[in-house]
Amino acid sequence: MPRTPLFLSPNRLLSSTKPRLQTRTQPERAPSFRPYLTDAIRAHQASKMAPQLDGYFQQVDTLSDSFIERLRQAVAIPSVSSEAARRPDVVRMGQFLADELIKLGASVELRPLGKQDGTDLDLPPVVLARYGNDKKKRTILVYGHYDVQPAEKSDGWDTEPFDLIVKEDGRMFGRGSTDDKGPVLGWLNAIEAHKAAGIDFPVNLLMCFEGMEEYGSDGLEDLINQEGKKYFADADAVCISDNYWLGTEKPCLTYGLRGCNYYSIEVWGPGADLHSGVFGGTAQEPMTDLVRVMSSLVDTDGKILIPGIAEQVAPITADEDGLYDNIAFTMDTLHEALGSKTTIFQDKKPTLMARWRYPSLSLHGVEGAFSAPGAKTVIPAKVIGKFSIRTVPNMEIDKTNELVRLYVEDVFKKLGSKNSLKVYPQHCGNWWVASPNHWNFSAAAKATERVWGVKPDFTREGGSIPVTLTFEQATGKNVLLLPMGSSTDGAHSINEKLDKRNYIEGIKLLGAYLHYVAEEPMN
Numbered sequence: 077m078p079r080t081p082l083f084l085s086p087n088r089l090l091s092s093t094k095p096r097l098q099t100r101t102q103p104e105r106a107p108s109f110r111p112y113l114t115d116a117i118r119a120h121q122a123s124k125m126a127p128q129l130d131g132y133f134q135q136v137d138t139l140s141d142s143f144i145e146r147l148r149q150a151v152a153i154p155s156v157s158s159e160a161a162r163r164p165d166v167v168r169m170g171q172f173l174a175d176e177l178i179k180l181g182a183s184v185e186l187r188p189l190g191k192q193d194g195t196d197l198d199l200p201p202v203v204l205a206r207y208g209n210d211k212k213k214r215t216i217l218v219y220g221h222y223d224v225q226p227a228e229k230s231d232g233w234d235t236e237p238f239d240l241i242v243k244e245d246g247r248m249f250g251r252g253s254t255d256d257k258g259p260v261l262g263w264l265n266a267i268e269a270h271k272a273a274g275i276d277f278p279v280n281l282l283m284c285f286e287g288m289e290e291y292g293s294d295g296l297e298d299l300i301n302q303e304g305k306k307y308f309a310d311a312d313a314v315c316i317s318d319n320y321w322l323g324t325e326k327p328c329l330t331y332g333l334r335g336c337n338y339y340s341i342e343v344w345g346p347g348a349d350l351h352s353g354v355f356g357g358t359a360q361e362p363m364t365d366l367v368r369v370m371s372s373l374v375d376t377d378g379k380i381l382i383p384g385i386a387e388q389v390a391p392i393t394a395d396e397d398g399l400y401d402n403i404a405f406t407m408d409t410l411h412e413a414l415g416s417k418t419t420i421f422q423d424k425k426p427t428l429m430a431r432w433r434y435p436s437l438s439l440h441g442v443e444g445a446f447s448a449p450g451a452k453t454v455i456p457a458k459v460i461g462k463f464s465i466r467t468v469p470n471m472e473i474d475k476t477n478e479l480v481r482l483y484v485e486d487v488f489k490k491l492g493s494k495n496s497l498k499v500y501p502q503h504c505g506n507w508w509v510a511s512p513n514h515w516n517f518s519a520a521a522k523a524t525e526r527v528w529g530v531k532p533d534f535t536r537e538g539g540s541i542p543v544t545l546t547f548e549q550a551t552g553k554n555v556l557l558l559p560m561g562s563s564t565d566g567a568h569s570i571n572e573k574l575d576k577r578n579y580i581e582g583i584k585l586l587g588a589y590l591h592y593v594a595e596e597p598m599n
């Protein structure tokens with residue numbers, strides 16, 4: 077059950093000076109991207125792990141081509157979790173990760189998860205791995221996912237989605253590059269660069285990589301709960317790299333996620349698809365009913381029309397109210413990522429609040445409906461509408477599902493249709509809000525300054541990672557989100573990419589974070 081959120085002012089917790097933005101026009105000091113040297117960074121560089129980190133950073137630069145090659149191999153495996161036909165590729169991707177980890181010296185298990193909910197289809201295995209088992213060191217548990225969203229060139233991609241295309245300007249296009257194959261490989265690359273540099277790995281690393289995140293993490297919650305005090309028992313903290321910066325220049329650390337309840341509405345009536353010339357005007361059409369029901373869920377300005385949803389949302393506290401102004405985010409950044417100016421709000425604060433702390437309802441598609449180019453005059457016999465609600469504190473999954481069911485059934489009843497309707501949740505994942513006032517976040521903030529030369533923003537995320545709260549509750553440890561990619565990466569969209577700069581500096585960041593973790597006093 078979600079807890080009442082902490083609305084702290086995290087941007088003020090670890091930073092006494094105003095964060096400075098870096099821009100691409102600042103001169104680079106070295107081949108790697110570390111332009112600003114603040115006093116804080118000088119202090120970190122003078123600290124005892126500085127020489128090791130410099131050696132590590134150099135190795136990451138030296139190995140950068142082979143790290144891109146590893147990403148190319150991973151992107152080439154179309155591990156789409158939502159398509160049954162792609163399930164063997166998802167399994168192959170898990171095996172690829174396991175093989176790479178074994179080559180690096182990790183001990184690895186491929187854990188089966190049984191059947192996918194309501195199907196006879198085997199779930200892809202979870203890759204559990206351990207690198208290092210030194211009782212004198214801290215242990216960090218990292219999570220990521222090796223499945224991806226669907227992608228077809230015909231969706232509008234400029235290049236083949238499962239071929240990694242590296243452009244001259246450093247943009248690396250390919251499905252999963254930023255979500256989440258680049259960040260997952262970041263951990264493996266960090267291990268390899270330490271080995272190559274001959275630098276002692278600063279912590280024990282536990283790894284949990286799943287293949288069903290984009291489909292609601294089916295099966296993983298039970299495994300995490302079972303292993304919380306077994307395989308994950310040594311974990312001192314958890315780190316997840318599976319979200320994005322708010323813009324393109326300012327790194328961030330993330331302490332909150334929205335949840336996601338994903339629904340299907342099935343409407344059926346006729347025994348088969350029909351000729352609209354023969355049956356149009358004589359049969360009640362499932363698609364007509366579905367469109368009318370779906371159009372009653374949300375309005376053009378994103379207002380959710382289901383009674384009882386807004387009432388569940390936690391009120392704004394005075395502390396939270398002052399939080400948004402300090403975040404490095406502009407509407408121009410949003411317009412760039414959106415590719416248009418069709419935003420609901422004109423200003424930064426309501427926009428950030430809409431993404432982080434209010435629920436949203438999105439319509440995704442209709443299964444069974446005609447969607448190809450051309451003009452087919454069919455009446456579909458059965459259609460399934462798909463929509464999701466991003467949930468926030470203090471919304472409850474079961475209560476939200478019940479409100480949706482009552483409302484959809486009521487709207488359909490008022491249509492007076494002789495067709496039939498069924499509405500049900502496909503998968504649901506909890507929202508999560510944590511305290512960034514913890515050594516886990518301090519270590520990540522120092523690593524960010526060291527690598528990127530700027531203090532990170534402390535942000536929440538509009539997306540969902542369904543098992544984040546489960547990790548927190550099963551291990552009882554602090555969870556940190558440490559993103560690698562930027563706002564323009566286009567995760568889930570066509571032309572998904574990861575900038576080479578974010579990949580290579582991101583690998584440095586993950587390694588540096590582990591070094592700072594090793595130095596942090598417990599709190």
Ligand SMILES: C[C@H](N)C(=O)N[C@@H](Cc1c[nH]cn1)C(=O)O
Nearest residue numbers: 255289290291292318336539540
């Ligand atoms: C933020 C993360 N990289 C991500 O994309 N998560 C998905 C997870 C999901 C899919 N269905 C429900 N949750 C997302 O936010 O859509």
Ligand SMILES: [Zn+2]
Nearest residue numbers: 221255256318
């Ligand atoms: Zn992801």
Ligand SMILES: [Zn+2]
Nearest residue numbers: 255290567568
């Ligand atoms: Zn995703």
